[in-house]
Amino acid sequence: MVTKVLKFISREIGGLHEAAYLLGFFAILSQILALVRDRLFAYTFGASHTLDIYYAAFRIPDFIFVSIASIVSVSVLIPFLMERIEKSEHEAKQFIDAIFSIFFFLIAMTAVVAYILTPVLLRWLFPAFEQDFSTLESMTRIMLLSPIFLGFSNFFASITQVYRRFFIYALSPILYNLGIIIGITVLYPILGINGLAWGVALGAFLHFFIQVPFVWRKSLFPSLNFRPKFAIIKQVVFVSLPRTIAASSNEISELFLVALAASFAGGAVSIFNFAWNLQSVPLSIVGVSYSLAAFPVLTKLFSQGDRKKFLDQMIVSSKHIIFWSVSIMTLFIVLRAQIVRVILGAGNFNWSDTRLTAAALALFAFSLVPQNLLLLFIRAYYSRGDTRRPLFVNIVSAGFIIALSYSLVHIFNTSLVFRYFIESLLRVDDLSGVSVLMLPLGFSIGVTITMLVHWFIFELSFRGYSSRVLRSFFQVVSASIIMGYATYLMLNLFDNVFDINTFVGIFLQGFLSGIVGIITYVIILLALKNGELADIFVTLKKKIWKVKVVPPDTTV
Secondary structure, eight states, X not given: OHHHHHHHHTOOOOSHHHHHHHHHHHHHHHHHHHHHHHHHHHHHHOSOHHHHHHHHTTHHHHHHHHHHGGGGOHHHHHHHHHHHHHHOHHHHHHHHHHHHHHHHHHHHHHHHHHHHHHHHHHHHHOGGGGGGHHHHHHHHHHHTHHHHHHHHHHHHHHHHHHTTOHHHHHHHHHHHHHHHHHIIIIIHHHHTTHHHHHHHHHHHHHHHHTTHHHHHHTTOOOOOOSSOOHHHHHHHHHHHHHHHHHHHHHHHHHHHHHHHHHTSSTXXXXXXHHHHHHHHHHIIIIXXXXXXXXHHHHHHHHHTTOHHHHHHHHHHHHHHHHHHHHHHXXXXXXXXXXXXHHXXXXXXXXXXXXXXXXXXXXHXXXXXXXXXXXXXXXXXXXXXXXXXXXHHHHHHHHHHHHHHHHHHHHHHHHOHHHHHHHHHHHTOTTOSOGGGGHHHHHHHHHHHHHXXXXXXXXXXXXXXXXXXXXXXXXXXXXXXXXXXXXXXXHXXXXXXXXXXXXXXXXXXXXXXXXXXXXXXXXXXXHHTTOHHHHHXXXXXXXXXGGOOOOOOOTTO
């Protein structure tokens, strides 16, 4: 039985849409668990100072993960691994041992230094949490286990994805969220708030451990090499360092936003994170799934020098990302209150928390299309071995997001006209703590500008990309506007049908309104003979859960 389970988990998936939809399906499962996790947090703590501390404790471990673990990220290692596996698995094993050894010592040393410096760093980042500093310090130190395990998982994921074992990779985030849920439901009652941190560490361990059996079976499990080959390490570092700096710049901008939120009223960090997590659901399902599925294909096509097929693959991926992202963005904006109330509106999460989170979600939603396309653009650059242009653009973007957010907060607090406009637009004029909304607004504007710059640069390299993608974009936007209007009309209609003061009533109002909107969307696109919708119907007919396992390609 165990052998059958492992064989099923380790099956190879072929085809862009099949792989993307498989990853998307498991991303949905992972995000369902993430929503359960957030509902448990909202029910237990609400948008409170206690939960602010929990989210603040993530910042240093997350920064370590992004800045150090990105050295062995999937985007960096896959091209190196593919090149060596084509020659022999023995050469691939030597490469794996060399890179893992240097990474092991680097991540361990960084974690130890961070453990020692935690008090200094936290006092500098979160001076507003001085009264609860010991709690923040202990949680942060426990969570330092997280970047170690996630870094190892990142390393192993490169191996599983080279062999197109997307099933294994897709299970990892599910287990990560499961560990956090265990922390809330089991460890918190026993260990107090530190139990939440231990839940994060447990989830990170499970994220890593699920990938071990396949790597072990392929005889590619890394061994520590105390005499690493510095020529190999130099190659990887040369490619990964720009990516690491780029990723770190994004993390710094997020760190700034959270630190700025911590200076607001209690609960601001929680509001920001709840909205961030909700908007991350379509990001994980659409952008991450398509970019992950496309990356090995793009790498192979570019290494073969087939620029036409490379461009065709990018256009297909971009069109499908836009197809899903624009429609989801529209539904998120129109149904924001229903989404937040259904997912988070329980226990200590009150009506004011709901309205602020819904407003923040709407502002984040405007950047869903840019965020998803950015993931694809960045992986396209990395598949070509180009790390310099994403580095430059991302550094400028991070600085722009920080400057925009800080400026918007300042303008919001000093300009009554601007403040009244924002509060009236988002219907939060009777609430306190509205200044936190300037953070998602600054983020969305900054990300949109970054995506446009990436698009422009890509168009310069691959002429014809924009014209072919924009035709589909305008179709989808037109259909989405009509879908949003239909959904809004249904909301008003069902407002008088269901008791929206109950969970069932608000759920049915939002769900049925969304269904009517989606049906409208599909009908319009069918009338327009939209190619992406036709592709989706063809892919679903293949029954991707029964897709035949692709035999190993001996040339890979």
